[in-house]
Amino acid sequence: MYLFIVNQVAGNGRGKRIFNKIRKSTRYQQLESTYVFTDYEGHAEEIAREATKNNLVNLKAIVVIGGDGTLHEVMNRMEDISIPLAFIPGGSGNDFARGMNLPNNPLEILKHIIEADIQQSYWLGNFSLEDAESKRFVNSIGFGFDAEIANIANQSWYKKVLNLFRLGSFSYAIALIHVLFQFRPFKVEIEMNNRKRVIEQCWMITIANHMYYGGGMKIIPNAKIQPTTFPVLLIHRISKWKILGMFITVFTGKHVNFKEVELLEASKVSILTEENIHYQVDGQTNRCSRCTVSKESTSIQIIG
């Protein structure tokens, strides 16, 4: 039995259009499957938890149709990550699909899901805020400047308009100008690989499971899908004008050549700040002053 979890509002209705296309295909009609539409934020988490708790229906795979937000919810609440997962991107950003190099054609992904001829291991990240229960992230977690940009962009009217034309990543460029003038670098104590370090003028810290974020920006261009460790990007002691120039190069990944950018590798990262700072996890934002990030030890199998 295949379970399809469909977010019809993802990508301004793209999720719905894709599922309608899939539903009409002979392949889907011959498949032993069921589907559930998500009705509200957090619904995909509930569906995933219920479906994987005892795996009563003997799930062959969960197929998510939606954006990275829906995928984040599903992966976060899967009780049993040995159940294979498939993703048909129907969101506006679709960074996970980019990072995994998934085909653009939903029917092609469906074919691979059924034939089970493509299977990739994927290692999620774990994060714990203020010592709370650990959660998972799919793409990346970031603290500081980029999280503030994501926060402003997510609340803006222009992101919704730009998403209609599939230009959502430009909303980050507009939000960047907004944040640039009000952002204050912060002091952070960061512990990596059992080594503590204090950074006085920190702009941002990003930890990623693959190279893309923000709808196609190559934030950590050398990030590989791998077990045990992840790359950590630090930007500190940089001028406002320089970071403006640097962000233009994020689409090509050339920003890592700036001397203010450090690229490190760690299996566990703890950060501690005096004041609450913004963070983003898979594009969703909030504030925190303490967070520990580590890599999930078991991999999840992505089919299709």
Ligand SMILES: Nc1ncnc2c1ncn2[C@@H]1O[C@H](COP(=O)(O)OP(=O)(O)OP(=O)(O)O)[C@@H](O)[C@H]1O
């Ligand atoms: N029926 C619904 N009505 C409103 N919101 C929903 C519904 N179903 C799911 N959601 C929420 O919609 C949000 C956005 O979904 P998702 O991230 O998948 O799409 P997206 O934002 O278009 O894509 P991306 O994250 O790739 O940019 C999620 O936070 C999810 O919880």
